[in-house]
Amino acid sequence: MHSAPPHVLTAGLTLLAILIAAIAMGLFRKPLDRVYITGGSSGLGRALAVELVRRGAHVTVVARDLRKLEETTAALKPLASPSQLISHISADLTSAESSEAALNDAVVAWGGKAPDHVYLCAGFSRPKFFVDMDAQHMKEGLDGVYWVSAYTAHAAVKRMVAQRVRGKIVFVSSFLGYTTFAGYTSYSPGKYALRGLADALRSEMLLHNISVHIFMSAGILGPGFDAENEHKPAITRKIEEGDKPDEPEVVMRAMISGIEKGHYQITNLLITDLIRVGAAGPVPGNGPLDFVYSLIGGIEIGDDLSPILPAPTAFAF
Ligand SMILES: NC(=O)C1=CN([C@@H]2O[C@H](COP(=O)(O)OP(=O)(O)OC[C@H]3O[C@@H](n4cnc5c(N)ncnc54)[C@H](OP(=O)(O)O)[C@@H]3O)[C@@H](O)[C@H]2O)C=CC1
Numbered sequence: 001m002h003s004a005p006p007h008v009l010t011a012g013l014t015l016l017a018i019l020i021a022a023i024a025m026g027l028f029r030k031p032l033d034r035v036y037i038t039g040g041s042s043g044l045g046r047a048l049a050v051e052l053v054r055r056g057a058h059v060t061v062v063a064r065d066l067r068k069l070e071e072t073t074a075a076l077k078p079l080a081s082p083s084q085l086i087s088h089i090s091a092d093l094t095s096a097e098s099s100e101a102a103l104n105d106a107v108v109a110w111g112g113k114a115p116d117h118v119y120l121c122a123g124f125s126r127p128k129f130f131v132d133m134d135a136q137h138m139k140e141g142l143d144g145v146y147w148v149s150a151y152t153a154h155a156a157v158k159r160m161v162a163q164r165v166r167g168k169i170v171f172v173s174s175f176l177g178y179t180t181f182a183g184y185t186s187y188s189p190g191k192y193a194l195r196g197l198a199d200a201l202r203s204e205m206l207l208h209n210i211s212v213h214i215f216m217s218a219g220i221l222g223p224g225f226d227a228e229n230e231h232k233p234a235i236t237r238k239i240e241e242g243d244k245p246d247e248p249e250v251v252m253r254a255m256i257s258g259i260e261k262g263h264y265q266i267t268n269l270l271i272t273d274l275i276r277v278g279a280a281g282p283v284p285g286n287g288p289l290d291f292v293y294s295l296i297g298g299i300e301i302g303d304d305l306s307p308i309l310p311a312p313t314a315f316a317f
């Protein structure tokens, strides 16, 4: 019977003690994800902030209204452990300068490190007939739907690539970024444009190990939806009866589940999938069911919405 000589035992025990101490000090722990959420003070963005704080990330939310932001971080902090950094930044993201400044502010808390997850949830919608709007309304549409995300994506990608941070950029477009109808002449252009940006960026970011996703959501209940409904033309309302909007938490789960499945274009409604397979272009699909969708989605409906509308179409303009 051989037993280990005492000096080997001592060395082994010392190594073990060092290992236990290192684990206790968190030396082998993966650093927490640094998450940047635009539009994080309301609706989908806020639901996402809550979820990602619960999952243990550092979370910074960005929006304009400081009061809503303060209220949001006050609700987030009790969900976080002491090591998680929770903060907010007030900025109007429709300008390139303030978008870059907001991101610069955010990274200070992370020791200058770029975010590894960027969620672009900010956006708004004011449905109106084209004939009734002025040039200012048209411009605000593109600013508040396209530029509000494009500038932040640009600032974030520059930092992430420079620092070789692998991560994710997630755009939030809409069902109305594939197809559209009366009432959305100031909204759909920006949501289509986001898809054009994301499609090209997805391809470029393969070179940098950054995955790009775009969420083509159906209706989301909440303050944004209430505001758009105040002035929504009756025909717009009527066409939308084909969609039952969901609570932000439900929509947020569909978005996260799409990301986890590795989907590039994420959907949360069957009609969106039918339209996606016809409209998506040269980007990855979501699996074998896409073929089935394309058979149904290929049926031409033109301007006759009767197969999908719940009632005969008598519109009050
Ligand atoms: N609601 C719906 O039915 C649908 C919505 N979407 C899209 O999903 C996203 C979330 O929608 P929803 O949950 O309704 O959002 P909400 O309207 O509830 O919240 C919008 C958020 O974006 C912020 N925001 C808006 N404009 C700016 C700006 N210029 N600069 C900085 N922050 C801004 C708002 O804060 P603040 O005003 O303080 O700046 C708020 O935090 C949007 O992009 C929307 O277009 C897609 C499909 C359906």
Ligand SMILES: CCCCCCCCCCCCCCCC(=O)[C@@H](N)CO
Binding pocket: 124, 125, 174, 175, 176, 179, 180, 181, 217, 218, 219, 220, 224, 225, 228, 239, 240, 241, 242, 243, 271, 308
């Ligand atoms: C030409 C083809 C027409 C087919 C119509 C069928 C069903 C209607 C589904 C409408 C879903 C709208 C969800 C997105 C809403 C949105 O993004 C805004 N609420 C913005 O906030």
